[in-house]
Amino acid sequence: MTDTPMHAGTTALHDLGPAPVADDARTPVLSVLGVSKRFGAVEALVECSLDLYAGEVVALVGDNAAGKSTLAKVIAGVLQPDAGYLEIDGQPVSLPGPGAARQHGIAAVFQDLGVCDNLDVTANVFLGQERTHRGLLDQGGMERVSREVLSMIGANVPSLRTPVGRLSGGQRQGVAIARTMLGEPRVVVLDEPMASLGVVQTAEVLTHLDRLRSLGMAVLVIGHNLNDLRAVADRIEVLRHGRNNGSFDGPTSRNDEIIGAITGAWPQ
């Protein structure tokens, strides 16, 4: 259970309906179907498939160079597959660029976060999509919305006027996730959000993931620490040498089974 009050989060900004909980329609929001991607001699993805449903957190794990980030980039429209395709709500789509992915409700936060250290929290949340009012920046309106999106994901920042460079790693991650909320996404992809964070900050990020889930989003999170990922993931998908190598139930699976699938010891 999270620290935050249960019903904070439904705001005028996001018309998410009365109940900020999972939509259980059994059509995946997003399907990756038989996607392959090659970089020269390197087969980054080989007929890789993945389904993401609304209101679930899926952890994508694998060894280094297993294709996790490549898959995330394909979903985010940054890379285009050589073979295979994506479906949204059961309809085939092509995502020629990140803008197209965003239009389809797919938001991604990559390892570099893309935040500007010298700008404050509000400016980072609205970076590239600043709001104006009668030709001037709508500072008050943007601060109000920033506060709303930060509280939706359960993020705490000392002040909206703090330059992002002065925030902790977990708070910076929170700002980057809050920014994606402006596009009212249905799928959120997070590449290694817990990398090089302390345990308090890891706790913050895990809480954000839990929040996104209860807002009804489909969340794909890439990471290494199985203990942390299994704390929030409904499902764990393993990639090995660019191929699917196992799918596990988050709550009931064991670390050793998953590690077996990552290293190739499983299936025998």
Place this chain on the structure above:
Amino acid sequence: MSRTTGSQSSLREANRTLVIETVKEFGGLTQVELIDATGLSAATVSTIVKELTSSGVVDTQPTSRSGRRAQMVTLSPQTGLVAGVHVARRQIRVLLGDFSYTTLASTSLPVPFDQPADTGLDRIALLLAEMIDGVGRSTSDLLAVGIACPAPVDATGMVSVRGLMPGWEDEQIGELVAKRLGCAVHVDNDANLGALAEVTLGASREVADSLWLTVSDGVGAGLVLGRRVHRGFAGAAGEIGHVQVDPTGSICRCGNRGCLETVVGAEALLAPLRPLHPHLTLRDLVDRAVHGDAGCRRVIADAAATIGRVVGSVCQVVNPPMVVVGGPLAESGEVFLEPLRAALAQHTIRHLLGPVEVVPSKLGSTAEVTGALVLAVQRTDVTHRSET
């Protein structure tokens, strides 16, 4: 408290101890309330509070009671840092505070179901160290830690029932954390500590006897008799989750059959909803019920009725004036409380003083971790420390 009949100085010492223990027991109270609670004269209390303030044991702050100015007496925040930890099944919650019960930092870390003890204990130590660092203090300021465990704990701080906390049962949890943090660590059952928090700082502060009921992944209760938590011989008092309600029911993780928990534990509640909602969590269940989902409301109401039968029996035996209800299910408010009250009315004898009062927890999801912090404060000898 037995008064020593001896010299003037031993009497003063006893009164001093009484004042400190009373402040610890109520968390903080005004000088007038302190006179009531200790039975000492106004002059004595005033003198002792002055003395304790100047020696840095207690602290007074101006406040108001019924519109009149009053002095709030708490233990001194300068005494040092104190922490509460709640090791729940799906999260570790840590609260860092001082001896006046001011919260300095709090964190909640989601954890997987079967988190092994070594990982969990490391996490606790790291969380605390980072949180202390975050408020600009040093770990040497940390005087005591209380840990709330989701299993009965005996007087030596060991888990006393098998099957409820797999992987942690053979660990000297207190000693292992004490070794990592270099301070005293006290361990108790989370339901007992929820009860301790409510009677010290929460909803049952004004009554002598009360029952704390928590409905989360499992069901637990803490029994308060004469403002003291009744722990029982093995620390297993109030384990109502393991009262049999269905003699032909499923085998429980404790090894018995048809325990209350096998009927109203999170898994049992969510199972009938799985065909409709495969990934539902307890939190989602409560959210949906609050927003009017009929099926989810029904699941919660049925659970409340079943729990009410067991709690009714406990109330019949103990006859407390108040039941304080915490845990996520209670956050559905009247969806849970109304059928619980109805069941209590049906399963207890009607007496002329009115039905047992059923109130929601004042501390909510932080009750157990707050209780762990209260335990750490109450077990610390603040007088000795201030004199050294």
